[in-house]
Amino acid sequence: QVQLVESGGGLVQAGGSLRLSCAASGRTFSSYAMGWFRQAAGKESEFVGRIRWSRTTAYADSVKGRFTISRDNAKNTTYLQMNSMKPEDTAIYYCALSTRGGILVRHEEYDYWGQGTQVTVSS
Numbered sequence: 001q002v003q004l005v006e007s008g009g010g011l012v013q014a015g016g017s018l019r020l021s022c023a024a025s026g027r028t029f030s031s032y033a034m035g036w037f038r039q040a041a042g043k044e045s046e047f048v049g050r051i052r053w054s055r056t057t058a059y060a061d062s063v064k065g066r067f068t069i070s071r072d073n074a075k076n077t078t079y080l081q082m083n084s085m086k087p088e089d090t091a092i093y094y095c096a097l098s099t100r101g102g103i104l105v106r107h108e109e110y111d112y113w114g115q116g117t118q119v120t121v122s123s
Helices: none
Strands: 003-007 010-013 018-025 033-039 046-051 057-059 067-072 077-082 091-098 117-122
Touching (some): 046 067
Parallel strands (some): 010 117
Antiparallel strands (some): 003 018, 018 077, 046 057
């Protein structure tokens, strides 16, 4: 069984930065892709970005150039660095692990999920 635990959420002013962490346990972390999704109040879950085992990344257009995903396999942890944040980035952020191949931008392509961490960006 895989456990994912996010941390690092909080309140930040527009233009500021936050770094989220997602610690994984229970599987060989380095072999799998990790994704980040977010869900704002009253809206559907949205793909933010993902990093494959090979460290190749992909991002949603809404965050491209502002957010960066990285991973530290020695620590079984993936990170989401968020810069130049906007009020529309306010959401609960979730990390997820996928044991599959494919494009890995859809919610259903991921097998395990963290509990989420709240990020609020004030204007």
